[in-house]
Amino acid sequence: MQRTSKLKSAAEALAHVKDGAKIIAGGVHLSNTPMALVRQLVRQGVRDLEIVPTPATGLWVDLLIAARCVKKVHVSYIGLEFLGLAPNFRRAVEAGEIEISEVDEPTIFHGLRAAASGLPFCVFPPIHLLTDLPKVSPDVYKTITDPFTGEPVVAVPPIQPDVCLVHVAKADIYGNGLSLGGRHMEDIITKASRHVILSAEEIVDTSEFSAAPTQTTIPGVLVHSVVHAPFGAYPGACPGVYNYDRPHLLEYNEFAKSDRTCDYLDAYVRTRNSDDDMIQRIDPARLQALRLDAR
Amino acid sequence: MSMDFSVSELMAAAISRELRDDDFAAVGTASHIPLCGLRLAQRTHAPNLWFLYGGSGALNSKASELVEMAADYRNLEGAEYRTPLADIIDFEFTGRFSVLFLGGMQIDKYGNMNMVAVGDYAKPKVRGPGTVGLAFTASVQRTFVYVQHHDPRLFVEKVDFVSGRGHSGPEEVAAYRRPWAQGPTYLISPLGVFDFETPDGAMRLRSYHPGQSVESVQAKTGFKLAVAPDVGPTPAPTAQELRIIREIDAGGVLRAGA
Numbered sequence: 001m002q003r004t005s006k007l008k009s010a011a012e013a014l015a016h017v018k019d020g021a022k023i024i025a026g027g028v029h030l031s032n033t034p035m036a037l038v039r040q041l042v043r044q045g046v047r048d049l050e051i052v053p054t055p056a057t058g059l060w061v062d063l064l065i066a067a068r069c070v071k072k073v074h075v076s077y078i079g080l081e082f083l084g085l086a087p088n089f090r091r092a093v094e095a096g097e098i099e100i101s102e103v104d105e106p107t108i109f110h111g112l113r114a115a116a117s118g119l120p121f122c123v124f125p126p127i128h129l130l131t132d133l134p135k136v137s138p139d140v141y142k143t144i145t146d147p148f149t150g151e152p153v154v155a156v157p158p159i160q161p162d163v164c165l166v167h168v169a170k171a172d173i174y175g176n177g178l179s180l181g182g183r184h185m186e187d188i189i190t191k192a193s194r195h196v197i198l199s200a201e202e203i204v205d206t207s208e209f210s211a212a213p214t215q216t217t218i219p220g221v222l223v224h225s226v227v228h229a230p231f232g233a234y235p236g237a238c239p240g241v242y243n244y245d246r247p248h249l250l251e252y253n254e255f256a257k258s259d260r261t262c263d264y265l266d267a268y269v270r271t272r273n274s275d276d277d278m279i280q281r282i283d284p285a286r287l288q289a290l291r292l293d294a295r
Numbered sequence: 296m297s298m299d300f301s302v303s304e305l306m307a308a309a310i311s312r313e314l315r316d317d318d319f320a321a322v323g324t325a326s327h328i329p330l331c332g333l334r335l336a337q338r339t340h341a342p343n344l345w346f347l348y349g350g351s352g353a354l355n356s357k358a359s360e361l362v363e364m365a366a367d368y369r370n371l372e373g374a375e376y377r378t379p380l381a382d383i384i385d386f387e388f389t390g391r392f393s394v395l396f397l398g399g400m401q402i403d404k405y406g407n408m409n410m411v412a413v414g415d416y417a418k419p420k421v422r423g424p425g426t427v428g429l430a431f432t433a434s435v436q437r438t439f440v441y442v443q444h445h446d447p448r449l450f451v452e453k454v455d456f457v458s459g460r461g462h463s464g465p466e467e468v469a470a471y472r473r474p475w476a477q478g479p480t481y482l483i484s485p486l487g488v489f490d491f492e493t494p495d496g497a498m499r500l501r502s503y504h505p506g507q508s509v510e511s512v513q514a515k516t517g518f519k520l521a522v523a524p525d526v527g528p529t530p531a532p533t534a535q536e537l538r539i540i541r542e543i544d545a546g547g548v549l550r551a552g553a
Contacts, residue, residue: 029366079424127433130460182377239368
């Protein structure tokens, strides 16, 4: 019997994402965000997503909010890093258009950790009682008594996403992945989620992984689909492969700030049949200049 | 008044002097100035200092250019370790970080920081990015507050949302802050250097930068500032400090005043 390839088109892989799904994407800020997969979600017109961002990110969330794909966001940090606030996120919250679970970095991280490890919840020392988070998110922060010391501690619930999207530099057809930016928290989000879709700049032979198994950052056993997505983190960076496209990010930010993200989506996302099609319309010289091997 | 250094360079030198040889510090987004301060300290009085550079995960980054994103993987250049988020959060909870640089869109008299919302939480005037790691001011040893602006909209009497707790409500603070944590101990802005060495932990002006005075800093602050008895000008960077800052910042980002 043959080992089964997990290689699929983005559309095939993402057909698994239903309206109302709870979804997480890997990466930190503008590094290794699976933008090709996110753009495909926009093309598919998925609705009512519940977004669980990694603790510091923004562009993909802002884009999905503008595309009206989002019902609820768990918030630790949603912003565009050096570009400032995320305009669509900001507008949607100020207008009361999306639901918020107001949390922070350790709450999201350990919520995912709890789901990844099968723990009923995680417990913190009571530092959150010095913030306003428990006041606005009483469903998340529960003060309980430490059974060992009798002191007050704060319990936070597990977070189990339905779907996890991760982008890496290299993958094989069985779902093994290599991030050249090292491990951030992809190991935890892939274990925490029910279904994992991996996109990769390059599909390589499994022998590349078996030659150096200590370098593998995502084991294929956790992955359900693999998508070949060159420039799949664009306009963000894919560590070790290419830098972010600053002019394109500025262009996005201008569209977003002036509430014309729909025009951006029409120009770059909705009118393109696939992400390959979108990337092909970006100036090839500019793309090449972003690549580290061009230097 | 003519100066042969920028306010940003002055701030980097001031931060450097506040760091100790045995510190393990962490700095987040948009942090060229603290980054330069950390690297300057390593190259002067604190060669054993370690630091984490934000989302890049870099420990002891020696990147040859100051890039605009802390999370940029290029900050791994010359670093000794790529810290996963799991390690970072462990270091934050357990107080292994002796210094954590934080900031806010509002900061009040007692060093409380807000990154969530200006105005009513349910109907905010400005929705901020979120609390991220600000709760850890109650579990790291010392919190250094760093801001790139100084005006009465940022420095307010009372924050609209507490993301990171300063020194208000001493009984609660004593009950819930980790025993090793001191909360905000230092604050630097483009106008001056501050601490919280007052009986009630209120913010106190320690020194003002060139072109400023006690009165001018007070005028840009939305609450009554305490003033240190020996308040005076922030000491200028020495020639050696300036030379090292400009080696770290070869592209002149700080010199241009960014």
